[in-house]
Amino acid sequence: MAAPFNFGQLTFLKALTEALFHGAEMKITADQVVANIATLFGKVGGTKLDEIRLSLTGTEIVLGPMFAEASVATRAERIRNRLQNSQIDLFQDMARLRGIIYACYYGHWMPGDQDANANNPVHKQIGFTLPKHRVRGPGELAITRVDGREIDDAHILDAATLADEYDVVVVGSGAGGAVAAYHVAARGYKVLIVEAGPFYPSPRIDHHELDMVANLFKHGALQTSTDRDFVVFQGRCVGGSSTINNGICLRVNEPGRTHPDAVDILAKWASIGAPVDKAAFHASYDAIAARLGIGMAEPRSGRHNGPHLTNGWRAYAAASTEPGEKRAVADWFAKNFGPPNTPNACAYCGYCNAGCPYGRRMGMAQTYLPDACRDHDARILPGTKAERIVWQTSIDGRREAEAVKLILPDGSERLVRTRVGVVVAAGTIASSKFLDRSDIGGTGYQVSLNIASPVVALMPPGVGGNAWDEDQMTSYVDCGDFLLESHFQPPMAMASLMPGWFADHAARMKNFGRVHSAGILFPADRRGQVKDGKLRFKLDNDEDLPLLRRAMATLTKVHFAAGALECYPALTKGQVVTPGMDIDDFFEDAIREADDATLSSSHPHGGNAINEDPQYGVVDPECRVHGTTNVLVTDASVFPTCIRVNAQWTTMAMAHYATARSDPFR
Known part of the structure; x- marks a missing residue:
């Protein structure tokens, strides 16, 4: 494999790293950080490697001539003036390089396992202990592996064992694909599940964050919207995003767990021509819950950061005069x-987003996929791109899927015939691209995102405990038009989202054991489009930005109500908020456009919406593609509007709704 960067790019990366740590102590060298960056992008490759090469060239030009030869102090000053404090969109985009460099410092991993990293110098610098070396007392779960849930290697295919014909080809193995594949296979159909990403069972997963991100996430967790305002996190492995998410399971409009003023999602769908049988849909939720063992997060699993949010909210709401805030729901997540x-419950190691090495996550790769393979003879083909559907004309004149063209890991093409039909469930972006390549019109329109942004809080010494020694996300507050969600990340991920530059960033990371964190989540309804294979997404200046400011201000006030000394909202410039400030005015001034904040989403949905009228939707209310006889879409891309809560459970319920009630191919 060719080196990802040339000598000049490596030299510039080293100079940039030294400048970003100006005034801060480094426990590994800048050369080691650059080696980590090169390793990451060498594994990610593709368009993301091309993009960062271009970004490095542009950033070097922006930072001025002879940047690498200037003193570290001079380099830092140029970065401060031209990137950190810039309002130019292009320069703000370039400033996101800081997150990559900080991630590749705090994500440093010494060769070997957890024992080999017991004295990892970066971990010791911030007071972090790897899960294996944490001391657990009475009543705590040991951080050990649970065996017996994984997919059998014998059920994983390659080019040599791939047959020429199957009854049903399922494109995607995540929340929508796995549930659909199981129920279709249970009807006696011979099912092939095609997954673009690799097969990574729990025993292959470890706590090397950089390695896991490169292997389990689409584009190495660096997938962005076209203007780079949003990072869009999606899994790209067998099990999809259920392998690397936080397991959050929220229903739409669940009584007692949803704000009473929240939009009635299913009623809204019905009003725009996308009726869903409410009773049947909630029965699908119930069926998923039974198989996955969904239940409330245990208080011990979120003992520090979880109650920080809910206690802070109660203190804040008690003093509020807003009726909507009085009606807000604060509770533990179901997961x-x-x-x-049970003895097999989450052992709250804090590495949810890097995959669970302990087999305790009840994701698709531990439930529906092994069930489908073991009990109903389905098979999984990883590392393979589904290129397009090959059509024939049915007796009634509609299009009928005859085969699926696949691109195998070695680049060769293979046509797999389908005797019965095709299920598309590759996620909002990939499903839209696949359907578009298959000559389905109108795909990729009106994509919705739940937009997330964190606020980190510094707590007094000895207050609240180590938030890193627990489950990443355990509690939430539903405020009606937005949610607040507790969250905390292991070192690499936390460093990439931690606001601040230079010594300020380093000081905040050294307080790793004293910071608590939460994020906002608000619905950006039907703002995006998948065009030319990429997601275009723009917030509405009149609706979305005021909501973003209000949600960030509210969360900051909640942190202070919980006793925080200062807060670090995820703003590009890295500003600090203190209790004496006018917090509403601060955010009004600080967020003028989306580029001013760090925004992300793990929940893209829409793009191939349900609608009775083919003029307004890609699939009908049974999730069948309009104008076809035998092609279903069973992932979040069929959601007609933004569902405003975490999408995992609703996606699974939709797949169950579409495939479990009756045979979808008859």
Whole structure:
């Protein structure tokens, strides 16, 4: 494999790294950080490697001539003036390089396992202990592996064992694909599940964050919208995003767990021509819950950061005069990490987003996929791109899927015939691209995102405990038009989202054991489009930006109500908020456009919406592609509007709704 960067790019990366740590102590060298960056992008490759090469060239030009030869102080000053404090969109985009460099410092991993990293110098610098070396007392779960849940290697295909014909080809193995594949296979159909990403069972996963991100996430967790305002996190492995998410399971409009003023999602769908049988849909939620053992997160699993949010909210709401805030719901998440209160429950190691090495996550690769393979003879083909559907004309004149063209890991092409039909469930972006390549019109329109942005809080010494020694996300507050969600990340991920530059960033990371964190989540309804294979997405200046400011201000006030000394909202410039400030005015001034904040989403949905009228949707209310006889879409791309809560459970319920009630191919 060719080196990802040339000598000049490596030299510039080293100079940039030294400048970003100006005034801060480094426990590994700048050369080691650059080696980590090169390793990451060497594994990610593709368009993301091309993009960062271009970004490096542009950033070097922006930072001025002879940047690498200037003193570190001079380099830092140029970065401060031209990147950190810039309002130019292009320069703000370039400033996101800081997150990559900080991630590749704090994500440093010494060769070997956890024992080999017991004295990892970066971990010691911030007071972090790897899970294996944490001391657990009475009543705590040991951080050990649970065996017996994984997919059998014999059920994983390659080019040599791939047959020429199957009854049903399922494109995608995540929340929508796995559930659909199981129910279709249970009807006696011979099912092939095609997954673009690799097969990574739990025993292959470890706590080397950089390695896991490169192997388990689409584009190495660096997938962005076209203007780079949003990072869009999606899994790209067998099991999809259920392998690397936080297991959050929220229903739409669940009584007692949803704000009473929240939009009635299913009623809204019905009003725009996308009716869903409410009773049947909630029965699908129930069926998923039974299989996955969904239950409330255990308090011990979120003992520090979880109650920080809910206690802070109650203190804040008690003083509020806003009726909507009085009606807000603050509670623990329901999760598929368990089942809870059993010996096999989540051991709250804090590495959810890097994959669970312990087999305790009840993701698709531990439930529906092994079930489909073991009990109903489905098979999985990883590392393979589904290029397009090959059509024939049915007796009634509609299009009928005859075969699926595949591109195998070695680049060769293979046509697999389908006797019965095709299920598309590769996720909002990939499903839209696949359907478009298959000559389905109108795909990729009106994509919605749940937009997330964090606020980190510094707590007094000895207050609250180590938030890194627990499950990453355990509690939430539903405020009606937005949610607040507790979260904390292991070192690499936390460094990439931690606001601040230079010594300020380093000082905040040294307080790793004293910071608590939460994020906002608000719905950006039908703002995006998948065009030319990429997601275009723009917030509405009149609706979305005011909501973003209000949500960030509210969360900051909640942190202070919980006792925080200062807060670090995820703003490009890295500003600090203190209790004496006018917080509403601060955010009004600080966020003028989306580029001013660090925004992300793990929940893209829409693009191939349900609608009775083919003029307004890609699939009908049974999730069948309009104008076809035998092609279903069963992932979040069929959601007609933004569902405003975490999408995992609803995606699974939709796949169950579409395939479990009756045979979808008859």
